[in-house]
Amino acid sequence: MFDLQIPPDPAQEPPVAALQAPAWDLTVGLIAATVQLDQRNGERPTRRVGTGFLIDAPRPDGQPRTVLVTAHHVLNGMPDPDARIGWRVEMPGGGWKFAPEPLRIRHENGDAAWVRHPERDIAVMEVSAPPTFARAAIPLGWLADGAALDAWQVGPGDELLTLGYPHGYSSNTAGFPILRVGRVSSWPLTPIESFPVFLLDFPVFPGNSGGPVFWTPSARKLPGSVQPAHPFIAGVLVSEVRPGDDPVGIGIVAHAVYVREAIALLDAPAGP
Known part of the structure; x- marks a missing residue:
């Protein structure tokens, strides 16, 4: 995790042309399922930034669930209860707008709201994603297994x-x-x-x-x-x-x- 100078906020810029691609293309599919994670460093003009992506991982009873995947150190390096997750919204006419929202990453007692792999720098947490992102989440079966x-x-x-x-x-x-x-x-x-x-x-x-x-x-x-x-x-x-x-x-x-x-x-x- 690093402190970064904040570049211009995409939320303040005009939307760009819509991104269109076949659903079977994992490249474009993963682009759609990948989000920016960030948190300001107090009052300083810097922020901590990382990357996350969404997996469609239903619960054991079959109920739908969207899971955010990132590196553990990305979330662990953000001390405040809320980070920011970079949702995107498609606009009329085919454009897109950056529309980040707060993401609660710590409970009231300060404990992590995510689950860490016990041995690896991997963190996962269930998120309430906008419908567009819930549909864009990559199927669990596309994660390579051990073989x-x-x-x-x-x-x-x-x-x-x-x-x-x-x-x-x-x-x-x-x-x-x-x-x-x-x-x-x-x-x-x-x-x-x-x-x-x-x-x-x-x-x-x-x-x-x-x-x-x-x-x-x-x-x-x-x-x-x-x-x-x-x-x-x-x-x-x-x-x-x-x-x-x-x-x-x-x-x-x-x-x-x-x-x-x-x-x-x-x-x-x-x-x-």
Whole structure:
């Protein structure tokens, strides 16, 4: 988590042209499901910024539920009870407007309103999302499980895409995230129990933490490797490789299986 100078607020800018795309395109689908999270640093002209994305994760009884996924340190680094979540509203004529709203992230006693994975920098929490965002939430089944990367021969040199808000900036005044690409730069990736994170070759900036890392057919794979049966989310960007004060342009990604495990904890019985 970093303190950032606040760029111009998209809420004060004119809306942009509508974003149209087929529902099956996970790239555009994840853009629609990705949101900015931020909180002001008291009276200072800075804010803490991170990225989150929405998963459609029904309760065990089948009732619908929208879950926000991000890095634990994004929410943990925001001390106030309310953060801000960057909803977007489609306007008449096809434009969009940035329409952030408060998001309660801490209970009255100061305890976290989110659930943290016990071992990884992953946080999830149920949110009351506007209908447009509830429909845009990515199906739980698109989160890669423990066997997916081996089955689809994902390895060094393969491209993966990621979404985020580097330095608090969005791709336009409507608050849509910025899409970037990197290559898998570590080996082996599995078994996940031994290698819980993997590396992605792309520069990481403040504001990227918590963003989804995913594959679609628009991302290149090495010749001769298996083409996945469908797009999938490979993991969550949680940090960067930074020896000392010098960044090296490599992101650290926690496997998506930990998102699945964290969501399962939402339904676990409360402790004594």
